[in-house]
Amino acid sequence: xxxxxxxxxxxTCAATAVAQTNVVPLGKGSAVPQxxxxxxxxxxxxxxxxxxxxxxxxxGRFANYAKRFLSLNDVVIKDSSxxxxxxxxxxxxxxxxxxKRYAVSITPKSVAYKIKTDKQGIIRSVNTDIAVETVSDSxxxxxxxxxxxxxxxxxxxxxxxxxATSEEKTAQLVARQILDIRESRADLLSGEDKGEFDVNSLNxxx
Numbered sequence: 001x002x003x004x005x006x007x008x009x010x011x012t013c014a015a016t017a018v019a020q021t022n023v024v025p026l027g028k029g030s031a032v033p034q035x036x037x038x039x040x041x042x043x044x045x046x047x048x049x050x051x052x053x054x055x056x057x058x059x060g061r062f063a064n065y066a067k068r069f070l071s072l073n074d075v076v077i078k079d080s081s082x083x084x085x086x087x088x089x090x091x092x093x094x095x096x097x098x099x100k101r102y103a104v105s106i107t108p109k110s111v112a113y114k115i116k117t118d119k120q121g122i123i124r125s126v127n128t129d130i131a132v133e134t135v136s137d138s139x140x141x142x143x144x145x146x147x148x149x150x151x152x153x154x155x156x157x158x159x160x161x162x163x164a165t166s167e168e169k170t171a172q173l174v175a176r177q178i179l180d181i182r183e184s185r186a187d188l189l190s191g192e193d194k195g196e197f198d199v200n201s202l203n204x205x206x
Contacts, residue, residue, distance in 0.1 A: 025102055026103050037104050040097055040100060045094070046091075054082075096121050
């Protein structure tokens with residue numbers, strides 16, 4: 001009976017010895033033991049991503065006459081620009097905790113005989129071939145540029161406006177043209193205009 005108990009005890013001790021994995025805590029500047037893999041325990045970092053937009057306002061060709069001839073008050077009369085927040089995203093990610101650095105022994109007899117870490121030193125897989133995800137660093141991304149060139153298409157003006165001898169007179173004729181377009185559009189919407197139009201022209205008017 002004693003021999004049986006002794007055999008069981010020895011077998012248990014042998015299994016325990018095989019199953020043990022040697023993990024050594026490493027302080028700052030500590031040497032890494034031979035045949036050991038260094039890793040860090042992770043900690044959570046909050047990542048705040050802010051997307052901003054640059055708003056550029058350009059004064060129109062006849063902006064100074066908009067209030068007088070069209071009764072418009074909310075008109076850009078001077079070039080300006082400003083930034084505004086378009087979107088805010090809050091996520092989290094794992095980063096290595098520099099105060100929790102360890103070295104684990106890699107031997108054929110250890111339980112953790114195959115360990116994979118990411119480039120930051122955080123364990124991603126043990127005894128498997130799972131692909132290690134790449135952790136991207138936070139960065140400031142540049143804003144996409146937009147065409148902010150201010151142009152005026154004179155081909156849209158009537159002949160009288162093109163032949164006007166002063167800017168004020170041109171603005172007055174342009175305002176008259178805009179009011180005529182508004183009136184024509186209102187007639188189309190109300191059904192008072194019984195004229196025949198092709199589909200493309202009608203869509204442009206509406």
